[in-house]
Amino acid sequence: MASDRGTPPMNAIAQLETFSEHEARGKYNDQAGSPLFSILPRELRDLIWAFATAPYEDSEAKFENTAYYYRPGHTARLKTETALLLTCRRVWLEANAFPMLQAEQSFYYYRGAPDGRDPEWMARLTKHNSQNLGELHLFIQMGTIEKLASPTWCLRDYFLTHRPVRGDLQPRIFRLTIRHTDWWSWENDQPLRLEDSWVKALxxxxxxxxxxxLKLELETLDYKADQLAVIVDRIKKIESAEGASHYVGNYPTMTRFELADTQDTYTWEGPTNIDGRVRHAYEGRAMLNYHVVTLTWNLRFTELPHASVPGLRRASVALSPDQKPLAVDENPGRAEGRLRFWYSAILPRRREPRMTEWTEGIKRHHFMLRFWTQVRWISRRQAELGEAVRRRQFEELCGAALERKWAARWEAERSLLRFVGHRPP
Structure with a gap:
């Protein structure tokens, strides 16, 4: 392949900026002389990019096998090779998202691994990387995850400390693991117990x-497998609530998590001296045999079972189909008069021996202040919702132009994708 001058330098993957093909048009070599681009379709090239940038355990950065965080898949630091992205800009444009899409970002709440992430790392992610966040893996103790059931706590509090921003937490896969050492009183070999409320909140x-x-991974020792089976059967009966989270066309669509038909189960062996100490409950054992069960939920559209989640837009706060927007009177004086009548009818005056008129005036003033605050909020929300509707209508009118644009792009990439059917002009 021919090389490009001015190829963007490869810094930390977490600092990649958005760099679309449209912005780079005319600034890179299309590599027409390379069979990789002139013969292979885009889908096969994506498989090559994925294989070349897949994460693996670094053999030169092994973990101690007695550490709390040592387990299959986490016996060493995870590493990703990014040299492929330095070959030319055409490769960069097609493959720059794959390192983040395939990487597993692990968060530990207590007894974490050296390569664990933290909220400061998440805050440094660019918008491009936040959109391409692959697997987010949370290792957490039982007492800490139970906070999720609290009304004052939410899932993003485990990963981010800044105020919510749309799209700042949208991994392709979310995995939560309760290790053997994360259960209540595991040191004393107490029976397993789990509160259902935080699973429901999740x-x-x-x-x-x-x-x-969404994956929930529960790990224990082999002789507690029967206890874990009871807990797993109970979790399977917990149903996800439906919520209008995406727009399909002009309408908010309900989504929910549905449990997969099969569960994954595997076993592995580890030393008895966890963290270099042998607990009284494990004396006389040569090894500890671990039993792990993984439950998987897939996000589904209740009315569109074959819809794809990543390609759809997140919904803003929208009115339900049976809820009409509140009307705002254009004449403030007339509205104020109606409000005073409503105030007098609903909240009759309380006759007090002193300062009656002054007290009523203060109460009416505070009530009017709250009312006009609500009026301004309603007006702003109506404007936002109206703008969202107009934007979606504009996108629908531009549908034919978008089809031509994507068809030309797929043809240039030698992609196997094609539009099926015909969109009316």
Whole structure:
């Protein structure tokens, strides 16, 4: 392949900026002489990019096998090779999202691994990387995850400390793991216990309504497998609540997490001296045999079972189909007169021995202040909703132009994708 001068330098993957093909048009070599681009379709090239940038365990950065965080898939630091992205700009444009899409970002709440992430790392992610966040893996103790059931706590509090921003937490896969050492009183070999309320809160978390796959991984020792089976059967009966989280056309569409038909189960062996100490309950054992069960939920559209989640837009706050927008009177004076009548009818005056008129005036003033605050909020929300409707209508009118644009792009990429059917002009 021919090289490009001025190829953007490859810094930390977490600092990649958005760099679309449209913005780079005419600034890169299209590599027409390379069979990789002139013969292979885009879908096969994507498989090559994915294979070349897949994360793996670094053999030169092994973890101690007695550490709390040592387990299959986490026996060493995870590493991603990005040298492929330095070859030319055409490769960069097609493959720059794959390192983040395939990477597993692990968060540990207590007893974490050296490569664990933290909220400061998440805050440094660019918008491009936030949109391409692959797997978000949370290792957490039982007492900490139970906070999720509290009305004052939400899922994003485990990962982000700044104020909510649309799209700042939308991984492709979210995995939550309760390790053997995360259960209540595991040191004393107490029976397993789990509160259902936080699992329900996890399934209903609005932050995950752009996440196609949710996994819950529960780990214990082999002789507690029967106890875990009872808990797993109970979790399977917990149903996700429906919520209007995406727009399909001009209408908000309901989504919910549905449990997969099969569960994944595997076992592995580890030393008895966890963290370099042998607990009284494990004396006389040569190894500890772990039993792990993974439950998987997939995000589904209740009315569109074959819809794809990542390609749809998140919904803003919208009125339900049976709820009409509140009317705002254009004449403030007339509205104020109606309000005073409503105030007098609903909240009759309380006759007090002193300062009656002054007290009523203060109460009416505070009531009017709250009312006009609500009026301004309603007006602003109506304007936002109207703008969203007009934007969607404009996008629908431009549908034919978008089809031509994407068809030309797929043809240039030698993609196998084609539009089926005909969109009316």
């Amino acid at each position: 399934l209903d978390a609005p932050e995950l309504r752009s996440t196609p796959i």
